[in-house]
Amino acid sequence: xxxxxxxxxxxxxxxxxxxxxxxxxxxxxxxxxxxxxxxxxxxxxxxxxxxxxxxxxxxxxxxxxxxxxxxxxxxxxxxxxxxxxxxxxxxxxxxxxxxxxxxxxxxxxxxxxxxxxxxxxxxxxxxxxxxxxxxxxxxxxxxxxxxxxxxxxxxxxxxxxxxxxxxxxxxxxxxxxxxxxxxxxxxxxxxxxxxxxxxxxxxxxxxxxxxxxxxxxxxxxxxxxxxxxxxxxxxxxxxxxxxxxxxxxxxxxxxxxxxxxxxxxxxxxxxxxxxxxxxxxxxxxxxxxxxxxxxxxxxxxxxxxxxxxxxxxxxxxxxxxxxxxxxxxxxxxxxxxxxxxxxxxxxxxxxxxxxxxxxxxxxxxxxxxxxxxxxxxxxxxxxxxxxxxxxxxxxxxxxxxxxxxxxxxxxxxxxxxxxxxxxxxxxxxxxxxxxxxxxxxx
Amino acid sequence: xxxxxxxxxxxxxxxxxxxxxxxxxxxxxxxxxxxxxxxxxxxxxxxxxxxxxxxxxxxxxxxxxxxxxxxxxxxxxxxxxxxxxxxxxxxxxxxxxxxxxxxxxxxxxxxxxxxxxxxxxxxxxxxxxxxxxxxxxxxxxxxxxxxxxxxxxxxxxxxxxxxxxxxxxxxxxxxxxxxxxxxxxxxxxxxxxxxxxxxxxxxxxxxxxxxxxxxxxxxxxxxxxxxxxxxxxxxxxxxxxxxxxxxxxxxxxxxxxxxxxxxxxxxxxxxxxxxxxxxxxxxxxxxxxxxxxxxxxxxxxxxxxxxxxxxxxxxxxxxx
Numbered sequence: 001x002x003x004x005x006x007x008x009x010x011x012x013x014x015x016x017x018x019x020x021x022x023x024x025x026x027x028x029x030x031x032x033x034x035x036x037x038x039x040x041x042x043x044x045x046x047x048x049x050x051x052x053x054x055x056x057x058x059x060x061x062x063x064x065x066x067x068x069x070x071x072x073x074x075x076x077x078x079x080x081x082x083x084x085x086x087x088x089x090x091x092x093x094x095x096x097x098x099x100x101x102x103x104x105x106x107x108x109x110x111x112x113x114x115x116x117x118x119x120x121x122x123x124x125x126x127x128x129x130x131x132x133x134x135x136x137x138x139x140x141x142x143x144x145x146x147x148x149x150x151x152x153x154x155x156x157x158x159x160x161x162x163x164x165x166x167x168x169x170x171x172x173x174x175x176x177x178x179x180x181x182x183x184x185x186x187x188x189x190x191x192x193x194x195x196x197x198x199x200x201x202x203x204x205x206x207x208x209x210x211x212x213x214x215x216x217x218x219x220x221x222x223x224x225x226x227x228x229x230x231x232x233x234x235x236x237x238x239x240x241x242x243x244x245x246x247x248x249x250x251x252x253x254x255x256x257x258x259x260x261x262x263x264x265x266x267x268x269x270x271x272x273x274x275x276x277x278x279x280x281x282x283x284x285x286x287x288x289x290x291x292x293x294x295x296x297x298x299x300x301x302x303x304x305x306x307x308x309x310x311x312x313x314x315x316x317x318x319x320x321x322x323x324x325x326x327x328x329x330x331x332x333x334x335x336x337x338x339x340x341x342x343x344x345x346x347x348x349x350x351x352x353x354x355x356x357x358x359x360x361x362x363x364x365x366x367x368x369x370x371x372x373x374x375x376x377x378x379x380x381x382x383x384x385x386x387x388x389x390x391x392x393x394x395x396x397x398x399x400x401x402x403x404x405x406x407x408x409x410x411x412x413x414x415x416x417x418x419x420x421x422x423x424x425x426x427x428x429x430x431x432x433x434x435x436x437x438x439x440x441x442x
Numbered sequence: 443x444x445x446x447x448x449x450x451x452x453x454x455x456x457x458x459x460x461x462x463x464x465x466x467x468x469x470x471x472x473x474x475x476x477x478x479x480x481x482x483x484x485x486x487x488x489x490x491x492x493x494x495x496x497x498x499x500x501x502x503x504x505x506x507x508x509x510x511x512x513x514x515x516x517x518x519x520x521x522x523x524x525x526x527x528x529x530x531x532x533x534x535x536x537x538x539x540x541x542x543x544x545x546x547x548x549x550x551x552x553x554x555x556x557x558x559x560x561x562x563x564x565x566x567x568x569x570x571x572x573x574x575x576x577x578x579x580x581x582x583x584x585x586x587x588x589x590x591x592x593x594x595x596x597x598x599x600x601x602x603x604x605x606x607x608x609x610x611x612x613x614x615x616x617x618x619x620x621x622x623x624x625x626x627x628x629x630x631x632x633x634x635x636x637x638x639x640x641x642x643x644x645x646x647x648x649x650x651x652x653x654x655x656x657x658x659x660x661x662x663x664x665x666x667x668x669x670x671x672x673x674x675x676x677x678x679x680x681x682x683x684x685x686x687x688x689x690x691x692x693x694x695x696x697x698x699x700x701x702x703x704x705x706x707x708x709x710x711x712x713x714x715x716x717x718x719x720x721x722x723x724x725x726x727x728x729x730x731x732x733x734x735x736x737x738x739x740x741x742x743x744x745x746x747x748x749x750x751x752x753x754x755x756x757x758x759x760x761x762x
Contacts, residue, residue: 211710213709262618263600263619397728400730411711414711
């Protein structure tokens with residue numbers, strides 16, 4: 001028995017290539033532990049890492065495959081999957097207490113990234129990916145969309161490798177477009193012209209999008225950027241009350257109010273998506289993730305007559321936006337390198353391809369979507385990914401500023417005075433951010 | 443406690459020696475219980491109240507004096523009354539929410555009281571099918587609030603909801619209902635009225651059934667009209683009961699959460715955000731625990747203050 005224990009302990013310390021690798025003396029893994037030599041999948045044989053996941057299609061798809069990772073590397077994975085609310089709480093609590101037990105976790109960077117990064121809870125993954133001793137040649141880091149990686153970075157720190165992504169898209173009805181002889185809108189101006197042309201107040205309305213305050217904020221982002229606005233200045237002050245920003249809010253509100261079904265101010269995607277599925281509206285801008293629900297004939301009456309396109313460009317440029325989940329490594333882990341092996345395996349070109357076949361779109365630009373995805377959806381998605389921007393402002397109190405910004409969206413949709421509403425939202429934004437937790441290190 | 447302290451010892455002195463001073467464990471326990479009879483009886487209740495009520499309230503008070511953001515991973519920082527200053531001087535959202543809380547409560551409770559009493563008087567008479575009708579009338583109160591709210595949410599839906607179809611049938615223009623910022627509070631109050639009028643009716647009915655006969659007989663002999671009888675006799679005699687019913691409703695209406703959360707989540711925008719919903723966002727979504735606690739303390743004061751005022755009104759009336 002004593003022998004077995006000794007052997008076990010010896011195995012663990014011997015695993016990182018004798019004489020070459022030691023974990024950081026202080027344990028905190030801001031970056032990878034230093035190792036040299038050839039990349040070797042079995043370098044950390046015998047280690048055990050712990051992964052905490054949100055219950056999510058990605059988790060459902062990858063959890064059964066974790067055995068393959070253990071087979072490849074000899075690293076055991078304790079995989080925990082929790083419902084979203086509990087998941088967030090668990091990660092939060094472990095991070096707050098500086099727990100060394102958590103190695104890898106799922107993270108929705110646009111939501112908690114600013115807070116976690118300000119507290120230095122993320123290890124910087126770029127350092128791992130660029131270290132040839134611990135990253136396989138086949139990993140092809142540059143294939144990950146640079147815009148998306150940018151959206152996952154705070155300062156110099158790359159907080160996560162994206163595992164599932166959605167971009168904002170325009171869903172439209174091909175039959176109605178054909179009937180009216182209109183083309184897919186390329187610009188915001190086109191979008192309104194097409195809406196005016198095809199709108200039928202007694203029948204199918206032309207357009208809808210989310211109107212419920214906080215839920216609409218991710219959705220208005222592309223409009224804001226393409227009209228030439230931005231959420232914040234470089235130093236984190238609200239920047240969306242610029243003339244361009246006001247125009248974007250005004251446009252979004254007008255589109256939803258004038259060309260869509262009434263009552264949109266209470267609609268999130270839960271209400272807006274069914275309107276499109278039931279053929280009540282002809283155009284709808286929302287997350288690419290809804291593809292399965294839209295092309296499923298059981299849930300959608302428009303499954304055969306739907307087209308997909310990138311978000312139209314505007315006077316301020318042509319930007320696309322994304323949101324999504326990533327894998328992060330805890331800054332407190334003692335097993336940063338084995339943890340990186342897991343992240344590397346889960347986001348490798350091969351794994352992303354396999355998951356894509358199951359309907360989970362990753363962040364690699366080289367993805368081959370196969371035949372289950374409609375061609376125009378794939379085009380819109382992949383073209384968007386290249387330089388996609390994050391949808392939410394990178395501030396810590398995200399939930400609170402979303403509520404504040406949402407007020408301006410609601411005001412605009414309701415036909416109120418847009419400019420004062422947007423200005424008031426910007427003011428609340430600044431005061432919320434100012435009174436929020438200061439990004440300190442202690 | 444002091445009075446029990448002075449009365450118990452003699453009793454103990456009388457009884458304790460009786461069951462064998464060095465008897466079995468059981469008898470010693472009995473003796474001990476006997477000696478401490480007051481403590482034994484009240485301890486469970488005191489412990490229960492301490493754990494379930496005093497601690498949470500005390501902890502809320504403690505938090506209300508601290509700056510504590512759950513997400514930031516920092517310890518609570520003592521800031522005195524700064525949270526309250528912020529609420530009263532810097533937070534328009536708090537004031538707006540407080541106004542809406544009062545507006546919603548006033549609308550709902552006023553209509554519930556008038557309707558509830560009227561229906562109680564009606565049910566106090568004899569007519570065919572009264573029992574059945576009375577039972578049906580109590581249904582809204584028994585149903586699950588969240589389920590009720592979901593049904594109303596569907597009915598209010600502007601495109602597919604039954605209420606706009608009804609308006610259309612009556613050749614009236616459709617309404618946005620809860621999607622209209624100026625209509626949303628009355629529309630939500632309507633749901634509350636539908637759900638809780640029966641409570642006022644129920645309490646008032648109980649009050650009606652114990653009223654003495656004599657004043658009514660006297661009034662009849664004096665030739666009072668029905669309206670006079672109701673206004674000058676029934677209502678004044680019922681007043682204490684009605685005020686109790688209104689107090690119950692007032693406290694509950696101020697604290698309404700379920701129907702508002704399910705139907706509008708405080709929207710459109712903040713148009714139906716009451717204090718309770720604001721505190722919910724502040725604590726559970728923004729993780730601003732210290733500030734939320736201070737809002738709760740203010741909210742608690744408002745609820746208690748309103749109830750006390752109302753009960754004072756009842757006593758003043760009794761005295762008159």
